[in-house]
Amino acid sequence: MVNTALKKFGNGLFSVQNSILSAAAIIGVASGANAVLGLLKGRFLASMFGVSRELTIFYVADRIPNMIYSVLVVGAVSTVFIPIFSEKLRENKEGAWPLASSIFSVLVVFFGVLGGLLFIFSRQVISALSLGRLSASEVVLGANLMRIMIASQLILVISSFITSILQSFKYFLIPALSPILYNLGLLAGILLLSQRFGIYGPALGVVIGSALHLLIQLPLMKKLGVDIRFNLDMSGMGVQKVVSLVPFRVLSVVISNVISTINNSLAILVSVPSVVYLAYASTLQFFPVSLFAVSMSAALLPTLSVQSDDLEKFKKIFLTSLHQMLFLIVPASLILAILRVPVVRLVYGVSNFPWEATVKTSYTLAFFAISIYAQGAVYLITRAFYALKDTATPVKVSLVTFLLNACLSLSFIRVLGWGVWSLALSFSIMSTTDFLIMLYLLSRKLGGFSKETLIIPIVKIFYAAAIMSVFLYLPLKLLDNFVFDTTRTIDLILLTATTGTLGMSTYLLLTKLLKVEEIQLFYRLVRKLSFKKSTMQDQLGTDLQ
Numbered sequence: 253m254v255n256t257a258l259k260k261f262g263n264g265l266f267s268v269q270n271s272i273l274s275a276a277a278i279i280g281v282a283s284g285a286n287a288v289l290g291l292l293k294g295r296f297l298a299s300m301f302g303v304s305r306e307l308t309i310f311y312v313a314d315r316i317p318n319m320i321y322s323v324l325v326v327g328a329v330s331t332v333f334i335p336i337f338s339e340k341l342r343e344n345k346e347g348a349w350p351l352a353s354s355i356f357s358v359l360v361v362f363f364g365v366l367g368g369l370l371f372i373f374s375r376q377v378i379s380a381l382s383l384g385r386l387s388a389s390e391v392v393l394g395a396n397l398m399r400i401m402i403a404s405q406l407i408l409v410i411s412s413f414i415t416s417i418l419q420s421f422k423y424f425l426i427p428a429l430s431p432i433l434y435n436l437g438l439l440a441g442i443l444l445l446s447q448r449f450g451i452y453g454p455a456l457g458v459v460i461g462s463a464l465h466l467l468i469q470l471p472l473m474k475k476l477g478v479d480i481r482f483n484l485d486m487s488g489m490g491v492q493k494v495v496s497l498v499p500f501r502v503l504s505v506v507i508s509n510v511i512s513t514i515n516n517s518l519a520i521l522v523s524v525p526s527v528v529y530l531a532y533a534s535t536l537q538f539f540p541v542s543l544f545a546v547s548m549s550a551a552l553l554p555t556l557s558v559q560s561d562d563l564e565k566f567k568k569i570f571l572t573s574l575h576q577m578l579f580l581i582v583p584a585s586l587i588l589a590i591l592r593v594p595v596v597r598l599v600y601g602v603s604n605f606p607w608e609a610t611v612k613t614s615y616t617l618a619f620f621a622i623s624i625y626a627q628g629a630v631y632l633i634t635r636a637f638y639a640l641k642d643t644a645t646p647v648k649v650s651l652v653t654f655l656l657n658a659c660l661s662l663s664f665i666r667v668l669g670w671g672v673w674s675l676a677l678s679f680s681i682m683s684t685t686d687f688l689i690m691l692y693l694l695s696r697k698l699g700g701f702s703k704e705t706l707i708i709p710i711v712k713i714f715y716a717a718a719i720m721s722v723f724l725y726l727p728l729k730l731l732d733n734f735v736f737d738t739t740r741t742i743d744l745i746l747l748t749a750t751t752g753t754l755g756m757s758t759y760l761l762l763t764k765l766l767k768v769e770e771i772q773l774f775y776r777l778v779r780k781l782s783f784k785k786s787t788m789q790d791q792l793g794t795d796l797q
Contacts, residue, residue: 259649281548282428287539289435291599294535296442297454302604306451309390309529312381313397313455315516320366321405321412324359331707336494338420353483355494359485363409366401374398382514385520393451400455404462408434411466414473424551426472430465436756437461453564454639500643504634507650511657511682512659516673518665520580526672532600533676535622540584545628547775548577549635556639567698570636577628582717584622587752590616590724594748601741616780623680626687633690640697649689657682720722724755725789 301307333355340348370377378386378394386394417428441457449456519526552573556566588595592614601611634646657678664674696699728751736743 263503275384282425282432284543286435286474287542289432289439290535290542293435293438294440294532294690295602296439298600298605300442300446300452300453300604303388303606303609304603305390305530307395308520308524308527309378309386309394310397310451310454311527312378312386312520313394314401314465315366315379315381315509315513316370317398317401318404319513320363320370321408322509324363324409334416334420334492335416341420348554350483350560351477352478353481354416356410356483357482357484359409359413360406361484363406367406369540371399371402374464381517383517383520385524396456397451401458402777404459407462407466411469412470414466414478417478418476419467419550423476425471426469428547430468430701433464433468434461443773454615455463479501491670492527500647504643504647504650507647511654511679514658515661515679517544518661518675518767519672521665522672525609526612526732529609529616529672530675532596532613533616533620536595536599536617537585537588537676540581540588540624541627541631543633544577544580544584548573549631550630552635552639556636563616563698565637566639567701570632571701571705574629574632574766575713577632578625578710578713579763581628581797582625582713583720583756584734585621586717586721586724587755589618589621590721590755591728591751592621594728594744597744598741598748601744611670615671616676619673619676619680623683623687626680626683629687630683630690633687633694637690637692637697645693645697646690649686649693652689653686656685661709676714686782712766713763714767716766719762720755720759723758724751727751727754 297307301310342350342614352476356454369478374395375391378398382394394459411430415430418424418427437460438454438457441453441455441460444453445456446453447543515530516527530790552569556569593610595612596610596617603609639645659673660678660681664670664678668674695706729746731747731750736747
């Protein structure tokens with residue numbers, strides 16, 4: 253019996269996900285688990301280091317290595333390489349490996365050069381990022397942390413490239429588990445190494461997590477017969493196609509990371525602990541984005557890539573995915589906005605995290621929450637452009653919204669003297685503007701969306717969400733004032749759970765009564781859930797088609 257269970261588990265790990273919903277469900281569950289681990293990471297960091305200068309240095313040191321990783325993996329691999337590699341696989345599987353080998357080799361060499369420069373000039377980089385607010389000894393600490401993180405990012409670049417290949421073959425489960433192991437490794441560093449090595453503990457945890465991220469994917473890579481060799485031959489048509497699309501995508505990722513870097517540095521001007529407040533609020537607001545939008549867009553890209561010649565089917569799949577994502581992410585953003593103080597206290601409420609930190613983090617979170625739906629939508633819209641082999645349009649829009657964000661952030665902090673929350677406000681204004689422009693341009697590129705098909709489901713979702721907000725806010729105030737003693741953790745949990753349940757129940761009832769057509773897939777999915785995975789996937793594939 254045990255052997256049978258283990259065999260079924262193994263088969264599940266190595267099974268293919270052929271529909272968007274089955275793939276998105278797997279990625280979504282894994283992303284949810286990973287996001288929870290991310291919140292635990294924040295709580296344990298708060299418990300170990302509070303809002304100390306050490307923790308601020310850790311976040312500053314992570315900024316540039318993370319940017320390089322994002323440029324290479326998010327910019328070149330996950331959104332440009334996958335569609336072209338998927339096409340090559342359909343044409344000739346064996347002919348796809350030279351393409352993969354060339355792109356992999358370029359990634360490793362490029363990271364080696366940038367990582368080497370960063371390793372050498374790490375002190376100067378830390379000093380520049382901190383705007384001179386760190387002492388000489390703190391700059392040395394930041395440089396050492398940055399060097400450790402560079403090593404971990406090299407492992408992640410290699411592992412993430414393997415992830416892109418597995419997803420091209422429509423294997424989503426093991427790649428979805430990789431980030432979970434990454435965060436487990438990081439948590440191990442925080443909990444097991446911080447007492448002995450201080451802030452070096454989390455940095456070493458990043459290295460451990462990166463190694464686990466890679467190791468879990470190697471068996472499936474071997475099963476698929478992945479044939480990647482070091483090869484810098486750039487003459488192939490597929491390679492040239494990737495190279496032609498990469499610059500715009502890389503520029504888009506650079507812009508996104510520069511925005512985060514600028515906001516990080518401006519937060520230091522408010523106060524050194526403000527970097528921590530901004531990081532914690534950003535982590536919380538990204539939870540629903542990661543859970544719903546990132547997972548949906550990762551599953552959507554390979555499917556849209558093969559439908560780029562059938563625009564009507566392309567539009568139908570995209571709009572269905574957009575409405576499903578909004579159905580999930582809009583209520584989540586309201587919960588974070590209205591229940592912001594209880595949520596921050598539950599996640600970061602440790603003895604080293606004072607009430608002032610709770611207030612400033614929750615206030616920042618509220619302004620981030622304004623645009624969570626827009627951030628999620630941009631993920632899907634951007635992937636639609638990439639599936640159409642258009643990497644130029646998203647970056648052009650990003651340049652405009654980047655300038656808007658930079659001007660607003662500088663004005664809010666340097667001219668008006670507002671707090672760290674204003675950085676979240678400028679980010680939300682930028683994200684909303686980005687969403688509206690991108691949706692308009694995608695509609696034009698696809699020959700126009702039916703206004704009824706596009707807008708009516710969105711109006712219904714936001715109408716239901718508006719009513720939901722009343723059933724969140726009023727019970728929160730009444731229960732907080734007359735029922736629960738929120739100085740006690742158990743009462744705080746009960747308050748959050750009760751108000752959240754009332755709000756979500758109202759929302760689900762209203763969306764059911766309003767009959768949002770695309771959302772009915774989710775209700776059918778719940779009814780069809782079965783322990784027989786293959787049957788469930790067949791039904792999901794039928795539903796989507």
